[in-house]
Amino acid sequence: MVYKLLTPGPVQLPKEVVNAIARQPLFHRSKEFRELLENVLEKLRKVYNATPVIAPGTGTLAVDMAIYNFVNPGDIVVAIVHGEFGNRMAQTAESRGAKVYKLETKLYPPPPDVVEDYALRLRNVKAIIAVHNETSTGVVNRYLDKLQKVAQNIGAVLIVDSVSAIPVEPINCKIDVIATATHKAFMAPPGGAIVYLNTEPKPRTPVPLSMDLKRFLEHLSRIDTPYTPPINVLYGLNASLDIILSMGLTNYQQLHRERAGFLYSSIKLRSVAEGVHRSNTVAAFYTDKASEIIERLRNQGYIIAGGLGELKGKIIRIGVMGDISMEDLRKVVDTVNMFVV
Numbered sequence: 001m002v003y004k005l006l007t008p009g010p011v012q013l014p015k016e017v018v019n020a021i022a023r024q025p026l027f028h029r030s031k032e033f034r035e036l037l038e039n040v041l042e043k044l045r046k047v048y049n050a051t052p053v054i055a056p057g058t059g060t061l062a063v064d065m066a067i068y069n070f071v072n073p074g075d076i077v078v079a080i081v082h083g084e085f086g087n088r089m090a091q092t093a094e095s096r097g098a099k100v101y102k103l104e105t106k107l108y109p110p111p112p113d114v115v116e117d118y119a120l121r122l123r124n125v126k127a128i129i130a131v132h133n134e135t136s137t138g139v140v141n142r143y144l145d146k147l148q149k150v151a152q153n154i155g156a157v158l159i160v161d162s163v164s165a166i167p168v169e170p171i172n173c174k175i176d177v178i179a180t181a182t183h184k185a186f187m188a189p190p191g192g193a194i195v196y197l198n199t200e201p202k203p204r205t206p207v208p209l210s211m212d213l214k215r216f217l218e219h220l221s222r223i224d225t226p227y228t229p230p231i232n233v234l235y236g237l238n239a240s241l242d243i244i245l246s247m248g249l250t251n252y253q254q255l256h257r258e259r260a261g262f263l264y265s266s267i268k269l270r271s272v273a274e275g276v277h278r279s280n281t282v283a284a285f286y287t288d289k290a291s292e293i294i295e296r297l298r299n300q301g302y303i304i305a306g307g308l309g310e311l312k313g314k315i316i317r318i319g320v321m322g323d324i325s326m327e328d329l330r331k332v333v334d335t336v337n338m339f340v341v
């Protein structure tokens with residue numbers, strides 16, 4: 001059976017991307033590799049205008065790198081937590097030795113003025129950390145621009161986990177640090193951790209070599225990498241960025257809004273997120289038949305995801321990223337609706 005991925009990632013790859021990765025790796029100290037790297041970096045800057053760094057790793061590594069390079073032991077950190085991935089960010093900051101204060105809400109992120117009040121009461125906050133798209137519930141934080149202003153007002157750095165959002169969920173301002181990865185909305189294979197920087201890392205205590213952004217930046221100034229890069233992932237990313245950029249970023253975003261909008265309007269289950277909070281990459285719905293729906297779709301060749309943590313067995317999550325069609329979504333909707341009485 002050949003399965004199609006409608007998961008929160010990794011996603012179904014376009015055939016151009018599959019063809020691009022199916023080749024021998026280049027030697028990473030060669031002129032040819034530098035050309036590839038330069039191309040990919042330039043395209044990443046077209047997607048979001050900041051300094052991109054790529055390291056071998058997944059989304060978790062990108063988030064860890066972002067936090068370890070901008071948070072120091074003893075720093076006061078405000079962690080905005082409204083789901084599993086917010087909790088993981090807080091855990092990373094704790095492992096770095098920061099004093100982490102969680103601003104925890106049930107489903108939706110708190111409004112920026114609440115974050116500002118909370119941070120002002122704590123005093124001397126060095127970082128605010130937040131998830132752009134909470135993949136565990138399909139909830140988007142649409143306050144990033146205002147959060148960046150809050151961070152600026154209080155002299156803190158804003159670190160955003162956009163692993164399942166950028167470039168589908170737009171970011172229309174200069175966020176200090178964004179962590180993402182190749183295998184979700186970028187439509188490339190897993191293996192590339194991406195950190196976009198609008199500010200320079202100045203860690204006061206050492207960062208493990210594999211995560212040291214200063215080293216990466218030093219090498220990138222010569223179009224080079226400190227260690228072996230994820231070479232075949234970069235082939236794939238180069239091809240997927242071509243697809244995204246030739247379609248145009250706004251059209252690419254609109255395509256996902258249409259796909260997600262179709263699910264929200266056609267599936268006869270209550271969606272976890274409502275209104276503006278709804279994600280355009282992952283749509284989540286409450287059901288007490290999650291495992292039956294997932295199994296039935298699997299038998300039809302479609303892989304979707306269930307809930308994480310407390311939501312296990314209570315929701316289904318359908319990813320709309322990657323090489324999928326409206327026809328696929330129509331089939332998924334029909335099957336899910338068969339379980340609704």
Ligand SMILES: Cc1ncc(COP(=O)(O)O)c(C=O)c1O
Binds near residue numbers: 061163181
């Ligand atoms: C918002 C978010 N952050 C971080 C991660 C971790 O990424 P990875 O599993 O690639 O390490 C994920 C993965 O689903 C995610 O959705």
